[in-house]
Amino acid sequence: MSDFESLELRGVGRRFGGVDALAGLDLTIRAGEFVALLGPSGCGKSTALNCLAGLLPLTHGEIRLDGRRIDTLPPERRGFGMVFQSYALFPHLSVAKNVAFGLQMRGVPRAEIDARVRAAIDLVKLGEHAKKLPGQLSGGQQQRVAIARAVVLEPSLVLMDEPLSNLDAKLRLDMRTEIRRLHQSLGLTTIYVTHDQEEALSLADRLVVMREGRVQQVGTPDELYESPASWYVADFMGYRNILPATVVSASGGEAVVELPRVGSAGDGGVRLIGRAVGGLGAGDRARVAVRPEDFTVTGAPRVAPASTSGGGTTGDAGSVPGSVSVVEYHGREFAVGVQAGDTMLHARATTAPDVGGAVTLTAPVDRVLVFPESLDAVVVAPREVAA
Amino acid sequence: MSAVGQRPGRATASLRHRLAERGIDPTLLLLVPGLVVAVALFVYPFSYGIGLTVQPTAAMQEQWGGGALANYVAFFRDPFVFDSVWLTMRLALPAALFNVLASVPVAMVLRHRFRGKRLLTSLLVLPITLGTVLTAQGLLIFAGRQGWINRTLLELGLVDEPLKLVNNYLGVMLSLIITGFPFAFLLISSYLSGIDPSLEQAAKTLGAGWWQRFRRIVLPLLAPGLATTFVLTFVLAFSVFPSARLVGDAMGETRVMSLMAFRAFGEQNDYTMASTIALMMGAVELIVVVAVLGLRSLLYRGTTGGKG
Structure with missing residues (x-):
């Protein structure tokens, strides 16, 4: 036609x-x-x-x-x-x-x-x-x-x-x-x-x-x-957790970031490793994006800090301690709201954790995306796709 | 009710519910004050007026015969009186038609956003605040024999003698348009704003040009509003009195029905004949209104998709 x-x-x-x-x-x-x-x-x-x-x-x-x-x-x-x-x-x-x-x-x-x-x-x-x-x-x-x-x-x-x-x-x-x-x-x-x-x-x-x-x-x-x-695009594509962060170091397509508003105050916040998207350098302000389904919820709080383990792309990005504040039944799984410091993080779990219980969230490094905070720098050449 | 042990005829529902079951709604009592006022101020005087029409003066009965209906006989037989129906129609119908038809394109144009729209709208609506007497006064000054128009035309040598623009049919027509147009324009503007603009956009994308959009989409949706506006401006124009006297030819071509009623009452002291003319005025208006609203009922009158 x-x-x-x-x-x-x-x-x-x-x-x-x-x-x-x-x-x-x-x-x-x-x-x-x-x-x-x-x-x-x-x-x-x-x-x-x-x-x-x-x-x-x-x-x-x-x-x-x-x-x-x-x-x-x-x-x-x-x-x-x-x-x-x-x-x-x-x-x-x-x-x-x-x-x-x-x-x-x-x-x-x-x-x-x-x-x-x-x-x-x-x-x-x-x-x-x-x-x-x-x-x-x-x-x-x-x-x-x-x-x-x-x-x-x-x-x-x-x-x-x-x-x-x-x-x-x-x-x-x-x-x-x-x-x-x-x-x-x-x-x-x-x-x-x-x-x-x-x-x-x-x-x-x-x-x-x-x-x-x-x-x-x-x-x-x-x-x-x-x-x-x-x-911004990640936000539309189901990355429900978008957190402000500061870059600690960036190399080889990976970036270590500090999340100041996650975790307890005083210790400078939680550190995560993620895949760097766009140019990032130490000290830059960034946004970290994680999909709820990429977080694994584990019951016992873990202590090992991510920054020292130097994990590769298959390794853990690090762990975020928090406490369960909301559990919603979604049929095949549960949507879990975890309060970590000032921030509410969204995760999925196959079994319902206890509300109020202490949990740890972990995610694979390649599922944690680190973007520059500024959106104006993003220039994407339109790609054409043959029908 | 098959419940055992319950005494028959003893309902447990409240009084309000029991009354409602018999179709009695106590809130209808709130209508009473309104009804009292309506009866005292409208129904009684109106019936009294009708009563007067069948109590003609002895002179009328003698001149026209017909007994109690002498006033009606006089109304239909006396050409000086009966011709006023035609003379009023000749003013009111074209004036109402013009006001409605001229308002449509103006209201269509004024839907769009442009610089000076507010000023233009205000200027168009302003005459509604002038009374008919003020309008008549203005017309006399502006369009009279010694008015600005005639003096300008004479100075410019465009005419040899002053144009006769007032104290005739044209003067009254001008006055009816000046006072009636803003009214029609305001009504039609609000009817137009009730039509969802995306309907016209849809018609555009379907290939309709401006005339087709107007003819096929806007006009059918606007038509009931046009009928209502016509009825209202017609009634307004039909009861013309001050301008017919001030800028018209009161005993000649603008001898409208309200003037005849006033003459019967004020000059001939025949209150019953005045009532008769007033009643017939209402009857003529009613015939036109019923005819127009009858046509309107044949049109589509559902939602127009807009803010209503």
Whole structure:
């Protein structure tokens, strides 16, 4: 269905009253790709989508579709499909008429409209609701109408702006699968905006993590998950423990850091060894990132200090003493909150430790990531992935 | 209730629940003060007025016949009185239509953000604070024979003699537009802001140009609001009185119904005929209102997806 080779964004930017909502966005999207823009609200991901759709004019840069400039075209002449967060279904038109709207605007003959509308409605499994008004449908059904309305035009590009954020958790999972199925079966090219990293990881071929209008990292879900470029990206990729630290020494891709706010006061805090990401030197301020599932919870407090053991990549990063303050049942495992000094650390355990009991957290060196604290130094060249 | 040992007819529910089961809600008692005021200040005087219309003066009965209905016979038979229905319609319908239709594009444009929007909106709404008398006074000064417009046009040599802009149909029409437009504009602006802007954005991405977006999306959602606005501005214009007298031709082409009622009451001391004309005025308004609201009920009136 995607009748183009590549969509190129070069230095795309948008200013609102002297503030950059989006700056220097470079991205090349191949036909058939599913790209997710990921970031918290206000990071510029929706601005980027609206710029692509033509609903917001660019203040910098250009957008080219197979080398042809399209950022000067009005939205109605770009031929992109868009699914809005609020669905934006026309409340006075039936499901079938909502879906037919775009075809009518393009002057498609009536017989063809009827056939294509029926096919699109069947595709999203709403055949029996075709004559209803949107107000008579549930949230998930409205969402499917919005998707049918966008894909019935066979657009070269489908833009989705947090389409699942108004649905409840269970429906969100179902619709996620549904969107991926449609993307594959129709051969769509999709750009998907979300703040939910799980959604982005499961749907996208490629992720673009954004912060304050700028791209932080571009890569496949696997790349971002395994090797985030900054603690900001790590935060999105499930590194729930992000701790301020000071670098004691750094060499050979490893760094020894001191965590001033973890452990009891007076002894200067706990030391850990981790994998250094980005340039780090002794005395630098850093952030340490560890996933809850990478921490091992052991009952007896251990005394051996990590810094003297000189562990390799397979060795222990060190140990953090603390006391159990929260235990949550998560089905197959327990989520454990461990109070260590001023900081609450998150870990997983297969058996529930006693609340209030003293425990030690340990993690392998290569699962402890050490990042420079400053995010501005991070420059990540966008990597392209063939579809 | 099959419970053994419970005495029949002895419910354990509270008095409130027992009353509610019979459809009696004690909170309805709160309506009483309002009802008293409504009856004293509206229902009674209104019924009294209707009563007056069937007690015509002896002179009326003699001139028009019809016994107790002489005033009504006079209303329909006397062309001097009955023509006022047409003369009022001729002012109120076009004025209301113009105010509604002119407000739509202005309100559409003023939805967008631009420099000076606040000032422009204030200027458009300002006339609502002027009374009709002040507006009439202003029109006389501005557009009268010796007004600024005519003097400017004469000085420039564009006209040979002053244009007749007031003391006729045009003067009253201008006054109705000046006072009615801000009202229609404010109402339509609020109806427009109730339409979710993302609907138009969605229509844009589906390939609809501005006219198609207006025709297919905005207009159908706005139509019930337009009908309501039309009804309100029409009623406002239909009861025109001060401007019809001050900037109109009170005994000629702007001889509106309220002037006729006032004439019957003030000049002929015929209170019953004045009541009759007033009642017929209400009847004509009612016919138009019912017709417009009847058409409105055929339109889509559900949610417009916005802040409502």
